[in-house]
Amino acid sequence: MNHSDFVKTVAAYIKKYAPVYGIEVVSPIIAQAVLESGYGTSELAVNAHNYFGLKYRKGRCKTCIGIYHMVGSEQNADGSYTNSAMQWCKFKDMENGVIGYFDFINIPNYKNLKGVTDPRKYLENIKADGYATSHKYVDNLMRVIETWHLTDYDKKEETKMSNSPLVVYTKLSPNHSGQRTHSIDRITPHCVVGQLSCETICACFPEGRGASCNYGIGSDGRISLCVDEGNRSWCSSSNANDQRAVTIECASDKTEPYAMTDAVYESLVNLCTDICKRNGKKKLLWFADKDKTLAYNPASDEMVITVHRWFANKSCPGDWLYNRLGDLAASVTANLGGSQSSNNDVLYRVQTGAFSVKENADRMLEKVKAAGFDTYMIQVDGMYKIQVGAYSKKENADAMANKLKAAGFDTFITTHGGQAVSTTSTPTREVTIGSAVRLKKGAKTYSGGSLASFVYERNHQVTQLSGDRAVISYKGTVVAAVHKDDLILV
16 A cells, blocks of 8 residues: 555544544544554554554553554653553554544543644644653654645535435424434334324424434335434434434334334335445345444445344334344345345345245245244245245244244245345234225214215325224324224225
8 A cells, every 4th residue: 555545545534433532633643643654564553453553551442452562662851762562452454443543542631632623733732641752743743744735634524415315205303413423334223113104203203202213114115204314313222323323213013023014124125225325335234133233343335234122121123123134134235236244144044935926925925924923025036935034043043943844834944035025915904093094985984974075085094093983184184083994004
């Protein structure tokens, strides 16, 4: 790597992580990397990916993977130098070395670095705080800044985050924290607990509610925008996760496993594909493990899936979707033309049939569902395959396979996923608050009154339910109270 390439590469990582740690000027930090590492050629840089001369402090840098032993030099007050054996931080790559720098200075001793916008002031502060002993440390670094015009990296760039063109309805909630302080590298899908429309999902987040999401997917698959993608929503019970995740509330049943319609799942695949594409990602990863996921630093072309249950005592997104997240990741990655990372966990899927004719696959799917199993259809190389679950541990897949065999189904375990496919069958669903419905022809009001003819020709929304009594509304206006049995789900 030549000098110019080194500057550009390390600058990109520094600009990425500086805002996360409250650092507003990056030119002096780029200069530190240049000077301390000799443009990445020093022994410490080559063998330990330590570009900032970071001495080892136990627990100080979360990305530190060990200790590198090397003789170091410090300048004394009289100008002389003392050489001695020292312990240095070791990192796995440049990006983690940059994160290590910000961890290193993220202590009270260096608190006066935050908010500084003048490069020289930043360097004077960090030297005074004990970071370096060289008498000419500030002047030497300022010459590097001038030579490479590094202050150009300090210029504020407009955030160019866009919203999905798949959105058909927008009602922005005031409940958000403004512009993100981290680039988008996560997607967090949720279950909204109700077969709601995309409009109703947005209506769930009025001012004062203390909750919101970026996107909502209604039970019919239509997508709404509740918080601009460039802003941090309040959705996952984790500030850190919401700062870097696009959050999506998906219409679902009200009880576990919080099942979603085929239309919702298909839209979720399409929306995640679009989010990844607009943010420059080529693959979506699912590790099915909290600790591994939260410790993982995605590459620049990667997005990872996180779930609400990791940050709060909740079932969200429900087992129905949770068991499909491996296939969601695979489907999105396939749409993007990428391939699953070798770092991704193997997922074991229990398969109950493969069909060249989709109608036959539909029938098998309904048969497996009728037996009480949560199943889904994928397409691989022109074949429609019926699978149950996606498990990170093979013993869990074996247990499910045994259950299916006991119910009379032939099964085998595969690690191969594919493109999610909607079924042509109509799943049985209950009318709930938020459902989109039509009235049966000739239906009366709950008290036996007549209704205008046009009422039977349009869709309504269920806004109240009490026993067999349902209240239906049209565009927010109550139309009538009717018998629940006279409603047809749209």
